[in-house]
Amino acid sequence: xxxRPDLPRSLRRSADARAVRAxxxxxxxxxxxxxxxxxxxxxxxxxxxxxxxxxxxxxRTSPIKRKYPDQKARELVxxxxxxxxxxRSISVLFDRPAPYGVLEQPTRGEAWRAGRYLNLxxxxxxxxxxxxxxxxxxxxxxxxxxxxxxxxxxxxLAVLEARRATGLEVFEYQSGRPA
Numbered sequence: 273x274x275x276r277p278d279l280p281r282s283l284r285r286s287a288d289a290r291a292v293r294a295x296x297x298x299x300x301x302x303x304x305x306x307x308x309x310x311x312x313x314x315x316x317x318x319x320x321x322x323x324x325x326x327x328x329x330x331x332r333t334s335p336i337k338r339k340y341p342d343q344k345a346r347e348l349v350x351x352x353x354x355x356x357x358x359x360r361s362i363s364v365l366f367d368r369p370a371p372y373g374v375l376e377q378p379t380r381g382e383a384w385r386a387g388r389y390l391n392l393x394x395x396x397x398x399x400x401x402x403x404x405x406x407x408x409x410x411x412x413x414x415x416x417x418x419x420x421x422x423x424x425x426x427x428x429l430a431v432l433e434a435r436r437a438t439g440l441e442v443f444e445y446q447s448g449r450p451a
Contacts, residue, residue, distance in 0.1 A: 279308065287320025296323035352380065360448030362386045363441075365393065365422040371431050374444060375417065382416055389413075389421050390443055393428055 279287065287300060287309055300323035303309045314320035336348060347353055357377055364386045365371040375386060392409060395401045403425035410423040422428055435442050 279313070283308070287314055287318060287323070289319045291317050291319055291322045296320075296326060301327060356448040358448065359446060361444065361446045362390075363444040364389055364416070365428055365431055367420040367422045367424075371422050371427065372435070373419070385413070385416055387445075390445075393432065396425055396428060397432055 283299070283303060286297065287303070296319050300309065300319055304320075304323045304327045309320050309324050311321070311324055314324055333345070340348060343353075357379070360378060360383060361374050361376050362378055362383055363372065363374045366373050375382060378386065389410065392401070392406055396403065396406045406425045406428070407423050410421050413421055413423075415421075422431075432442055
């Protein structure tokens, strides 16, 4: 292995500077691309190592970026697109005088919690869990958007039956994803 060339003083000084959250300077990225700065001649936590790591990351992700140019990096690793959330809605029963409500643009967590609640109401309506078990499970849940889920099993069953009798949708869910 050939000995590493000594770095010019100005490059060494800027490469040895402490790393910050901002992107490393262009001249350090250029030096890393040229092979002047490497993992071997930079210390962790310095601007020089930051430039080397940035270049390594860009090389590793560029084939993916070329394959999916219209997607953001966070979407490529499984996060949902903003357009999906904008069109998502799900109905729930809240503990208020008019219990039926629809959550517009819920987060993934809110949609998951609402879905869990809807599953418990389905099990209650089918008689697969007791009213006491339903109340016990739902009563301790944290509010969603400042409102508590309806934990009274008698009211839940009454609302469901009233909606069925009038021909209204018992529950609504729009995933937000294109069909």
